[in-house]
Amino acid sequence: MLNDELERIWQYSTKAESVKFNKTEFLTDLNMQLKRFDRILKNRDRREIIAAGLVILIFGSGAFFFTGILSKIGMVLGALYGVLVIYVFKNVKKHRPTNSALPIKDYLVEYRQYLAKERNLLANVIYWYLLPPFIACLLFFIGQNMSITQLAVYMLIIFCLYAFIFFLNKLGVKKSFEPLIKKLDDAIDDIEKIE
């Protein structure tokens, strides 16, 4: 087969399908979709802020109502944890690539960096998501003068729950993020090989 035959064969595809659209409806449609996405994002942000606000409110009022210095410290830590979580989520979202008009390599590199940040977040979930409320709970329970058995049962329940969350996140890193990052690395490598 001759090289220039490829173009001739390709021409067939130009006769196979055609895209039609009504210009006025099309613009209205696009603007509606943009508004819809905007609404989805705003609602998600709102939900996150409300959830963090509730954590702060519950722990903050707990610090006020509960007696015992350790319990109070635990409650204050819990409230600070709410602030930390919202900060971490907002910070990682800032790095999401939004400029899809970048040259392909730059876009892929930017996307890879963003995914790496998300992956690291999940991989380190123990430090920023699990450990602070665990310590807060531990201090709170100690401050409540519980018996050793009671304390051990409560902490064991919390530990099991956290272990479950920890392994879910580890699984997410392994099953979702690692393969995605690998695919992006391969694509970036492909481009670098051309250079």
Place this chain on the structure above:
Amino acid sequence: MEKDIETIFLNTVESNKDRIFRICRFYTADNEDPKDLFQDVLLNLWKSLPSFKNQSNIDTWVYRITINICLRAKQFSDKKQKHFVKLESINIQNLEDTIAPNENEKLFIKLSESIKRLEGIEKSIILLHLEGVSYKEIAQVFGLTENHIAVKIKRTRSKLLTLMKS
């Protein structure tokens, strides 16, 4: 000003829509509808147009966004899609029925299957090349030099021909 942007956008889409759709088709898995990806590209074009600077040709800019969105969609094809864009005003007209199956059609199917077997970047470059995009423009889309693109196209064409013969 808004009217200007709308006019530029509609003209750009009008002159590139079939081309964008054909590219999207090659980045869509067999069980997915290329229209979904196509609509996602259009939405991104519309969203990005206000920030378009006349530093490059608008068609080059369109190809960049198309390829970036297609590559991103491919990376995420294993994960469930978050929110599908549904544009009711878009209609894909199938003209195949009006054309009697012939040798060209068979060859085109073979070519399509071979292109689908190419890796991401090779696929993007050959698709733009077959669409008649110049080496210079393809180089701008990828942020590479024309020479690099020329070499890559030559190699990919040979690979494609071998795949078609096999």
